[in-house]
Structure formats: C-alpha cells, structure tokens
Amino acid sequence: MELKHAGEGIVVRAPAKLNLFLEVGRPAEDGYHPIDSIFQAVSLYDELEFVPVPLSAEGIHLVEEGINVGRENIVYRAARRLLDEVGGFPSGVRITLRKSIPCGAGLGGGSSDAAATLVALRRLWNLQVDPDRLRELGGELGSDVPFFFSGGTARCQGRGELVTALDDVFEPAGVLHYVLVSPAIEVSTRKVYEAFDQAQSNADRSLTPIKSVDSILRSSIVEALSSGELLFNRLETVACGLFAEIAEIRGLLAAEGFRGFLMSGSGSSCFGLCDNAEEAVSIADTLKAKVPSGTMVFTVNSVPDWSAVFRS
Secondary structure, three states: OEEEEEOOEEEEEEEEEEEEEEEEOOOOOOOOOOEEEEEEEEEEEEEEEEEEEOOOOOOEEEEEEOOOOHHHOHHHHHHHHHHHHHOOOOOEEEEEEEOOOOOOOOOOHHHHHHHHHHHHHHHHOOOOOOHHHHHHHHHHHOOOHHHHHOEOEEEEEEOOOEEEEOHHHHHHHOOOEEEEEEOOOOOOHHHHHHHHHHOHHHOOOOOOOOOOHHHOOHHHHHHHHHOOOOOEEOOHHHHHHHOHHHHHHHHHHHOOOOOEEEEOOOOOOEEEEEOOHHHHHHHHHHHHOOOOOOOEEEEEEEOOEOHHHHHO
16 A cells, blocks of 8 residues: 655555455355465555535535445445444535446455555544554455554455565565466455355365465465465356356466466456566466456566554
8 A cells, every 4th residue: 555645635555455365164154154265465456535615514425436436435435434433523524536446356346445445544544543453444344454554465364354474484485476367357245255155075174274365474475376376266167167268368368388377366357477677577478368358468566564553
C-alpha cells in the first residue's frame, strides 16, 4: 500500500494479492471455512483518492471509475463502518475509486480497497482509532482485509484474520516475478465454496492438508514455492469444473516455461512464477496472442510489507 498526501487529501495505491498456497478445511459452525494460506501482495493496484468536502447529510460521497456498485461497494461500507465507530467525521469526504484490479478474480481487490479506506480516513483526520481496533473493523468487512494492513508476504490462517509475516523468509530471494492472467469472468466465491462442500472427497475434510506449510522448514519456503513444490490451491479443481475459462487458462500456462503455476483464491485469475522480469515479459507477450478475447495479461512482482504505513 502506497499512501501520499495530495493537497488537502490523500491518495492511496491499494495492491492485489496472490495465494501462493491455499488449503481449506470444512466449514465451522458459523459457516466460514478455516484456511491456511500464503498471501503475496503484488504490483497491480487500485487507486483511491480521499478529499475532505463540506459536511452534508450524506457525509460520504463515493465516485466509482471502472466499477458501478454504489453503496454496496466495500469502500463505502468501510467508510460508513469507521464513521459509526468514531461517531462522525470532522467533515464530509469524497472518495474516488479508480478500479484496475479485476473483480471476482481471486486477487483481493475489494479487501485491499477496504483496508486502504480505513487507513486513509484515519490518517486524513488523525482519528483516534487504535491500529488493532482498525484491524478488527477490517475483519468485520471481509476475511482477507486484515492481510492488507501489512501486506508483503504472510501466512494467513483462521478465516484469514490470523496473519504471520513471512517477509524475513523471502528477503534473501529478493523480488519474485509473475505473469498474471485474468479471464473475462467474475467468479462467485460462495458458489465455489458450495461446490467444494458438495464434493464427496471434501465433505468430511478437517484442516489436515496433504501439502502443509508446517511440513517445510521456514528457511526452505521460498525454495519450495520457486520449485513449484508448495504451489497448491485446494479450490482449483472445483473452480476449473465450474468455469471452463479457468481450465483453459491453466492449460495455456502449462504450455509455458514457468517454475510453477496456480489459480489464485477461488478464481478466476491464474499466475505463473518466473525466474526474472525479462522472462515474465517474454512469456506475457506470448500469452497475449493465445488467450481468449477479453482476457487480461499482466506482469507483476512481489510487493514488500508496508505495516509502517498502517501503524503510523
């Protein structure tokens, strides 16, 4: 997350994430599935601008570019939740969301936008909300939101709210490079999880993965990911069965020279891990000529931890 002051306002670049590893257990009593996942923030961004305006009855004015959701947008809901928490803002606010991260793509764009909104509004008016409380508010909005208060590389467990930083493990390896392919479909996370639950092989699953982060030495996690050994997504088979577009993209990635490739989250985006930026650009150019119409192809790299922005 990149935050800067611009005149009286604040501009934030909110990054996407990839799931480099995703194991899923059977749903708990509250209906949520426990996960064990490695999240990686990457250099694909939405931009949000927050500008104070004269206070009105509405208070929060959301301008959307590249999306049209209105008050159901998680950005509006995050601002509203923070307003309720503090009892009112010093003035009104105009929030402009410029959407670049594809929706329904397993990239966490909405969750990143929500975290950016909470952080920016707290900074805009120096609101007296403890960072840990802000994280709790984020968790109420969505399971992936807590990760985006620190970003970088992290292991996320529980519903996603238990975040353990892994940046120290990745530091010796430097920046990781990916080709990201996003087909022109929006995937319903709920639909994928419902299909996952209905699959007989998953009906009685506890969170005891065949492949586990705990089975690999902490110092060897990067090597295991880079070799493809640890790249794993429990939802991938289910999502490919529901959406032929994802299966097609996986087939295209399999024909390229990636170290490994995987679907992110509950889909629809898939990514391949490259040795360097030059290789990523070369493979991306090749894929652009092969993917179906409307499919987006990006080259992205890993983004380091930004928890200092959150804590300041």
